[in-house]
Amino acid sequence: MRGTPFGPILALLALAGLVAGAGCGRKGGNDQASGQQEVTFWHFWRQEWITPLITEFERRNPDIHVVDEQLTWQAGQEKIQAAIAAGQAPDLCELGSTWLPRFAASGALMDVTPIADSLRGEIGHWEPAMQGGRVYGLPWVVGTRALFWNRALFRAAGLDTTRAPATWEELLQAATRLSARPGVKGFGLNAGERYVLFKKFMPFAWGNGGEILTPDGQRAAFDSPANAAALAFYVQLAKQSLIEKQDVIDRAFMDSQVGMMISGAWNLRVFAEQAPGLEFDVALIPRPAPKRGRHASFAGGEYLVVFARSQAVDAATRLARYLIGRDAAVALCRAARSVQPAAMGAEDDPYYRSQPKDRLFVEQLATAVAPPPHPRWGEMEEALDHEIEGALYGRKTPAAAVRDAGSAIDALLAEDRR
């Protein structure tokens, strides 16, 4: 794209129209009177989880004052982009791994490669933050999905209660047996909402050796026998499933109406709070056959980014370094119980040793796969979801669905190259 004289006019438009929903962010910078640096920090965590960390950081760094603000998952992205357009972006911001590539490619984020280089021995999961060999975000916490299973329902259905299904066949068999019981569905399968579908299907595709893009990221690799077979299995599994949105499935699992589901670690906290008597366990996502494929899953993460326009780069990076450090990240993960630290060796922390279910998620992460860090991943995800749903609703054969998803992704890639 070439530059035009429309910049100032558009900035005005942004101010008039977009910022209305953005509230007023304050720019960081030096406070002349006290010599304190102010740094604005936007994140998605409950105040009771994040405030202790910020307080501790300010105690250790008396020259920095942190002004933090909690974003919501529903409107966070809109708010961030409105703030960028209006030149009111915060200094430091939390971004999800699937959003980061687009922000990075647009030039809105500061290149943090030198910081990354100094942290490579301590922190993992850099791949989603990379664009063209440079690093644009610091890995904070990572999350994955695992198989939840209700042991009491397994017992009632006469299934093995000592271990969870480990292969596709065992999964389907268990689901069928569970579904035979009145008021119970064997599996909870997602449909009808954004950002969720592909995270539940791709574990089967990745586990079967399937891919979304070619290794060089230049072409779609989705139209493959491995992916078609995974989708065919998924459609079969759907027949024994409650097909619903995530919150409904989580609820149904809690009420013992669904025997198994693929979901995230946040349920460990939710179930402990809301269904303390629920007899459940978590396991790796089943692989295609006993000695074939992998126990793959979806890997996502939260990254800390510094905006290119920040006036408080030093304070922002110091805060980021503190937050992604093992101690702070473990403290946050213990409070939120939905994610694991990106810091290496966190699984050796006494907390994870004492919590086998939380530890399983750390173990699942080892074979989890992150979606391609492409600037247009959002649209690719949309295309995948659409075709997977088409197969689930019987509108298309699995083979046609993976073919159409592949060509949709190729069209996006071709458009992006132009």
Next chain:
Amino acid sequence: MKARSAFAFLTPFLAVFTLFSLLPLALSILLSFLDWSPLNPEQAGWVGFGHYARALHEPRFWGALRNTFFFVAGTIPLTTTLALGLALLVRLPLKLRTLFRAGFFVPSVVSMVVISLIWKHLYAPFGGMNALLGWLGIPPQRWLLDPELALPAVMAMDVWASVGYYMVLYLAGLETIPAELYEAASLDGAGFWARLRHITWPALKPMTLFILVVNTMRSFQIFVEVFVMTGGGPMHATETVVLYLYDAAFHQFRMGYASAVAYLLFAILAVFSLLELKWLRSEQRTLA
């Protein structure tokens, strides 16, 4: 002199209107000819009518347009008829008449987001609607997840939520019909249907047209209901034009393209509104 003081009184409104409506409106026309991402506000490329052409070749745009037309064509006749029916009913000298009037109108003053959330729960798999079907011996439905059922389900909610407002408009219209007309008609032996057909309906025509115009403009821009209840799914079955352009603007960061889609919708809406207004004027002339 008079004009000058009138202008002075208008200034506060004009200033706000210019700054927050006219200017953004003009700028969004400009935006629809540009390739502009809010993530990169200094960069903008001129693409001419490229976004418009792109939209017209995009199956998702046509799908959204089809859903929007289906929504408009499905809800407006139903809402209008029901509103008239309710207005006639709550004029009857019933006990608790005020309660009924207020009850039907209440959804109009409740936020659409709140209504949508409540209905989302009613349509949930173990929610109220399926419980109701259970009593009637009908198997539970997957209201918002069935591509065939999702849009009609949202439309049913919209009719319920908006009918009260138009009922009040009809009530106001009914008040203006002189009682002597009905008395005379009754003396001539006209029954309920004859009076409805030959007195009430013709007398209410300007109000009906007003309701149609207002409701058309509102329904073409349907957004909150689908945004809250379905997010456009399943399989884009409930994706309306405004939801589609919202997605392009705020999830795909294609502000220029989204603006172009908005102006395409504006063009369609303008044609419909002009036709309706023309009809309204000709009707008013025949009445006068």
